[in-house]
Amino acid sequence: xxxxxxxxxxxxxxxxxxxxxxxxxxxxxxxxxxxxxxxxxxxxxxxxxxxxxxxxxxxxxxxxxxxxxxxxxxxxxxxxxxxxxxxxxxxxxxxxxxxxxxxxxxxxxxxxxxxxxxxxxxxxxxxxxxxxxxxxxxxxxxxxxxxxxxxxxxxxxxxxxxxxxxxxxxxxxxxxxxxxxxxxxxxxxxxxxxxxxxxxxxxxxxxxxxxxxxxxxxxxxxxxxxxxxxxxxxxxxxxxxxxxxxxxxxxxxxxxxxxxxxxxxxxxxxxxxxxxxxxxxxxxxxxxxxxxxxxxxxxxxxxxxxxxxxxxxxxxxxxxxx
Amino acid sequence: xxxxxxxxxxxxxxxxxxxxxxxxxxxxxxxxxxxxxxxxxxxxxxxxxxxxxxxxxxxxxxxxxxxxxxxxxxxxxxxxxxxxxxxxxxxxxxxxxxxxxxxxxxxxxxxxxxxxxxxxxxxxxxxxxxxxxxxxxxxxxxxxxxxxxxxxxxxxxxxxxxxxxxxxxxxxxxxxxxxxxxxxxxxxxxxxxxxxxxxxxxxxxxxxxxxxxxxxxxxxxxxxxxxxxxxxxxxxxxxxxxxxxxxxxxxxxxxxxxxxxxxxxxxxxxxxxxxxxxxx
Ligand SMILES: [Mg+2]
Numbered sequence: 001x002x003x004x005x006x007x008x009x010x011x012x013x014x015x016x017x018x019x020x021x022x023x024x025x026x027x028x029x030x031x032x033x034x035x036x037x038x039x040x041x042x043x044x045x046x047x048x049x050x051x052x053x054x055x056x057x058x059x060x061x062x063x064x065x066x067x068x069x070x071x072x073x074x075x076x077x078x079x080x081x082x083x084x085x086x087x088x089x090x091x092x093x094x095x096x097x098x099x100x101x102x103x104x105x106x107x108x109x110x111x112x113x114x115x116x117x118x119x120x121x122x123x124x125x126x127x128x129x130x131x132x133x134x135x136x137x138x139x140x141x142x143x144x145x146x147x148x149x150x151x152x153x154x155x156x157x158x159x160x161x162x163x164x165x166x167x168x169x170x171x172x173x174x175x176x177x178x179x180x181x182x183x184x185x186x187x188x189x190x191x192x193x194x195x196x197x198x199x200x201x202x203x204x205x206x207x208x209x210x211x212x213x214x215x216x217x218x219x220x221x222x223x224x225x226x227x228x229x230x231x232x233x234x235x236x237x238x239x240x241x242x243x244x245x246x247x248x249x250x251x252x253x254x255x256x257x258x259x260x261x262x263x264x265x266x267x268x269x270x271x272x273x274x275x276x277x278x279x280x281x282x283x284x285x286x287x288x289x290x291x292x293x294x295x296x297x298x299x300x301x302x303x304x305x306x307x308x309x310x311x312x313x314x315x316x317x318x319x320x321x322x
Numbered sequence: 323x324x325x326x327x328x329x330x331x332x333x334x335x336x337x338x339x340x341x342x343x344x345x346x347x348x349x350x351x352x353x354x355x356x357x358x359x360x361x362x363x364x365x366x367x368x369x370x371x372x373x374x375x376x377x378x379x380x381x382x383x384x385x386x387x388x389x390x391x392x393x394x395x396x397x398x399x400x401x402x403x404x405x406x407x408x409x410x411x412x413x414x415x416x417x418x419x420x421x422x423x424x425x426x427x428x429x430x431x432x433x434x435x436x437x438x439x440x441x442x443x444x445x446x447x448x449x450x451x452x453x454x455x456x457x458x459x460x461x462x463x464x465x466x467x468x469x470x471x472x473x474x475x476x477x478x479x480x481x482x483x484x485x486x487x488x489x490x491x492x493x494x495x496x497x498x499x500x501x502x503x504x505x506x507x508x509x510x511x512x513x514x515x516x517x518x519x520x521x522x523x524x525x526x527x528x529x530x531x532x533x534x535x536x537x538x539x540x541x542x543x544x545x546x547x548x549x550x551x552x553x554x555x556x557x558x559x560x561x562x563x564x565x566x567x568x569x570x571x572x573x574x575x576x577x578x579x580x581x582x583x584x585x586x587x588x589x590x591x592x593x594x595x596x597x598x599x600x601x602x
Binding site (some may be wrong): 036057058060062063065067068070071072074075077078079081084099100101102103106107223269 | 373379383385426433434435436437438444445446447448449450451452454455457473474477478480481484485
């Protein structure tokens with residue numbers, strides 16, 4: 001029987017991060033009459049039904065026409081409205097990249113692009129729907145803020161924070177039920193990384209679902225006498241460079257962990273910061289230039305090396321390279 | 323303004339378009355000349371937009387989806403007093419704000435456009451916002467014919483019809499040419515009017531160089547309650563300069579000195595001819 005780990009964070013409930021978005025959007029709608037929802041025929045999947053029900057006059061179905069939804073949202077910012085668009089992450093980014101680039105990023109429109117079913121944890125639908133490049137595409141766009149929260153509570157808090165943030169933003173979340181391990185009353189500060197666990201031997205910078213895997217990895221490393229620092233990088237752009245440098249300045253090496261391609265993801269952003277300021281060993285946990293496939297989230301995270309066990313191996317490797 | 327006064331404007335605008343394209347040594351000549359009569363009527367007769375009210379919530383919105391014909395828009399906005407015309411001497415030059423496609427950094431321009439197929443969806447969004455706010459403004463969008471091959475236009479038309487946007491006016495600058503050649507060879511558009519009707523628009527066809535007809539038609543919007551108005555304006559690419567008319571190579575092109583002189587003389591002759599007509 002597996003030994004029970006002494007985790008620094010625990011959970012009593014699992015929930016999907018997309019529900020954090022849906023519940024956050026409903027609350028945002030109650031707080032602010034300018035919040036508008038648009039959805040390309042995925043109201044149930046995006047958990048936008050409650051908002052639609054309560055604010056039918058502020059909700060717009062666009063049909064399966066994502067490019068049009070992005071254009072409409074850009075136009076609807078007139079008069080101070082704050083459009084939140086909802087569809088799967090691949091249709092929120094790759095399919096509509098030029099619309100986002102021209103009409104939102106370049107035009108500095110206050111549109112929130114909200115993207116569910118990101119990454120491998122979409123599971124059974126397979127490679128067509130498991131986008132692993134979206135963060136890269138979005139972070140390359142000037143003016144774009146990129147947020148990847150780690151659990152239900154943080155996704156809800158991030159959704160609410162976006163209402164008060166003026167400018168284009170990409171909010172990425174997912175489908176599977178996932179541990180809720182951050183506090184429900186947290187304040188979400190865009191661009192401010194959260195130190196989850198203090199440590200001294202290695203810095204683990206994780207984002208999205210993999211923050212939980214990093215928390216588990218920290219306990220596993222601790223059992224072997226290794227002290228890991230876990231930092232939740234919920235905002236990939238603008239990146240909290242000070243937090244990264246402060247941590248690596250102390251530990252001397254790092255691991256990045258994300259449910260995304262290594263090419264163009266969080267790890268790449270961290271590497272830039274380290275190379276420019278403090279060249280240090282960095283190991284990447286992410287998908288290595290591959291598309292996904294069908295399977296359960298657990299099976300896929302294991303196959304592609306995106307779980308706690310692999311973070312532990314990467315941490316040891318980073319330490320050995322110091 | 324009288325139609326004769328507007329006709330003077332159109333000729334003057336054409337001269338200025340050529341002048342600044344010549345100075346810039348760059349520009350989309352043929353398309354600017356095909357849409358200039360439409361812009362003339364819009365800005366001088368239809369839109370409630372002037373420099374002093376450009377921040378007014380209820381100003382009409384003009385979105386130029388065929389952004390490459392920006393020289394026409396820059397010239398008209400200068401004439402309406404949004405900025406001194408002399409600034410157009412910097413057109414398309416390094417560090418000039420007057421770049422090769424519309425940018426909202428220029429006073430009088432609502433939105434960044436130019437990548438084709440984006441303007442209509444943006445306009446539909448503005449029109450929806452207008453309906454939500456019960457605002458009195460209308461949204462006017464100028465489309466090129468070549469860009470109708472972009473499927474995004476048809477997505478946007480579906481939404482315009484679905485949301486019953488009778489505050490939206492779509493004008494097609496139908497000069498039947500695009501960069502590579504005639505529309506019908508590049509990608510067939512016809513039958514166009516029935517297509518727009520099938521997508522839920524209320525359609526009218528006009529001669530896009532007949533100033534009285536453009537004015538009358540734009541004054542008639544919305545053509546039907548609960549439907550977007552769509553005007554197919556039949557135009558001539560390069561209109562007003564004999565050797566540029568219907569010539570594919572003048573999609574973009576800068577006249578050499580002799581060509582420039584000929585163009586200016588042709589336009590001058592028409593101005594003189596107009597002056598000899600006694601207004602009724
Ligand atoms: Mg054309």
